[in-house]
Amino acid sequence: MPKHHPDEATLLSYAAGSLTSGARLLMECHLARCEHCQARVREAEQLGGQLLETLQISPMAAMSEQALFALLDEPENQPEQSDVKNRPVSASDGRSYDVSDKQEQKPDWLPEWANALLPWVNKDTSWQRVAPGISQIRLQDDSFSRDKAVRLLRIAPGTCMPGHGHSGSELTLILQGSYSDETGRFCEGDVADLDPDIKHQPIADRDQDCICLIVTDAPLRFDGWVPRLMQPFFGL
Amino acid sequence: MEKVKSVSANWNQVLTEIARHQDRQQFARLYEYFAPRVKTYLLRFTASEAQAEELAQEALLQVWRKASKYHADKAAASTWIFCIARNLFIDQQRSGKGQLEQRTDSYHEHEQLLNDRAQEVDYDHRASVRTLDQAIKELPIMQAQLVYKSYFEGKSHSEIAGDLDIPIGSVKSGLRLAFKKLRAFTGVEDV
Numbered sequence: 001m002p003k004h005h006p007d008e009a010t011l012l013s014y015a016a017g018s019l020t021s022g023a024r025l026l027m028e029c030h031l032a033r034c035e036h037c038q039a040r041v042r043e044a045e046q047l048g049g050q051l052l053e054t055l056q057i058s059p060m061a062a063m064s065e066q067a068l069f070a071l072l073d074e075p076e077n078q079p080e081q082s083d084v085k086n087r088p089v090s091a092s093d094g095r096s097y098d099v100s101d102k103q104e105q106k107p108d109w110l111p112e113w114a115n116a117l118l119p120w121v122n123k124d125t126s127w128q129r130v131a132p133g134i135s136q137i138r139l140q141d142d143s144f145s146r147d148k149a150v151r152l153l154r155i156a157p158g159t160c161m162p163g164h165g166h167s168g169s170e171l172t173l174i175l176q177g178s179y180s181d182e183t184g185r186f187c188e189g190d191v192a193d194l195d196p197d198i199k200h201q202p203i204a205d206r207d208q209d210c211i212c213l214i215v216t217d218a219p220l221r222f223d224g225w226v227p228r229l230m231q232p233f234f235g236l
Numbered sequence: 237m238e239k240v241k242s243v244s245a246n247w248n249q250v251l252t253e254i255a256r257h258q259d260r261q262q263f264a265r266l267y268e269y270f271a272p273r274v275k276t277y278l279l280r281f282t283a284s285e286a287q288a289e290e291l292a293q294e295a296l297l298q299v300w301r302k303a304s305k306y307h308a309d310k311a312a313a314s315t316w317i318f319c320i321a322r323n324l325f326i327d328q329q330r331s332g333k334g335q336l337e338q339r340t341d342s343y344h345e346h347e348q349l350l351n352d353r354a355q356e357v358d359y360d361h362r363a364s365v366r367t368l369d370q371a372i373k374e375l376p377i378m379q380a381q382l383v384y385k386s387y388f389e390g391k392s393h394s395e396i397a398g399d400l401d402i403p404i405g406s407v408k409s410g411l412r413l414a415f416k417k418l419r420a421f422t423g424v425e426d427v
């Protein structure tokens with residue numbers, strides 16, 4: 001069970017359906033292994049249900065009971081196949097992509113509970129070097145248009161990340177290894193959900209590569225001129 | 237459709253009947269109560285009333301098809317229906333079908349809606365709903381607005397911060413506080 005959880009405000013927004021797609025993807029991975037957050041999300045969904053009941057009604061077009069019952073007998077509209085094939089679809093929308101044939105292609109660093117990432121990575125996906133000891137994979141999807149960046153970061157043991165603050169939200173989920181910063185030590189499954197005014201300087205722990213999923217919706221702000229030079233490399 | 241007067245309906249029970257016996261009459265009652273509310277919910281995210289109506293119908297048809305998976309001891313019917321409607325909206329947004337327009341009218345309008353609804357009779361059965369109404373009204377206006385924008389405008393923390401011209405940290409802390417207060421009224425323990 002993870003020790004660091006997303007902010008309750010983030011869990012509420014997940015339940016409300018208002019997170020960006022990248023943030024939702026990250027939350028799905030964390031929720032897959034965090035009962036604590038699952039329970040919070042259920043509470044926020046229950047709040048959603050009750051809010052739904054407080055809504056004013058918008059009358060539906062008049063329909064006879066026979067017409068309604070006829071609808072119940074109609075076969076379900078299947079989503080167009082092409083639609084599903086052309087684009088990675090994660091689990092939240094209830095349409096499952098075929099994981100079985102992806103399973104063999106699973107990178108060894110990807111934990112089972114983060115299978116929602118399989119549409120974007122396989123064992124041949126190459127890491128792009130961005131700085132000494134740091135490489136990344138950018139995840140691309142049309143639905144990430146509301147996210148600034150959705151990427152995987154691989155940090156070599158003992159590497160010190162440049163200190164930075166944020167002008168927007170930054171969610172970090174640890175997939176493998178661990179890192180420490182001013183706010184604590186983050187291990188597999190943990191989420192760092194930092195307020196923008198918090199500056200931090202993560203250092204990867206020494207035993208193995210630290211791999212995390214990072215979703216940002218505004219550029220990172222690096223301190224000093226050297227890290228600023230790195231900014232373009234992060235593609236932000 | 238024939239006007240069904242719903243007196244003290246327990247929607248969890250109704251949905252359970254639908255789940256167990258594919259009870260069409262019960263579904264008609266559920267449809268009549270929830271479809272117009274789901275439509276209002278979806279109106280916030282859709283470009284036209286026709287689209288909201290179509291999606292609301294689709295949401296309720298999904299309720300019918302998936303009913304066998306419903307368990308009253310795990311979730312209230314309203315929670316379950318909310319999740320189906322929300323997933324439809326997410327799905328729609330993701331596929332980019334029918335360019336969704338996000339409305340940004342104010343919470344005040346919603347508050348007006350809440351007041352108007354006080355005359356309606358058919359929701360008296362859910363005392364908890366009225367209590368939630370009350371709890372929302374007792375929230376500081378800013379917190380109520382944050383909740384409204386999250387659930388009914390589908391906006392992320394950054395987007396809300398931009399709309400209201402406040403720091404993201406304030407959006408998060410406001411939502412946290414509101415969640416804490418409202419959670420006490422959702423009666424989670426009972427479900």
Ligand SMILES: [Zn+2]
Nearest residue numbers: 005034036037
């Ligand atoms: Zn958690």
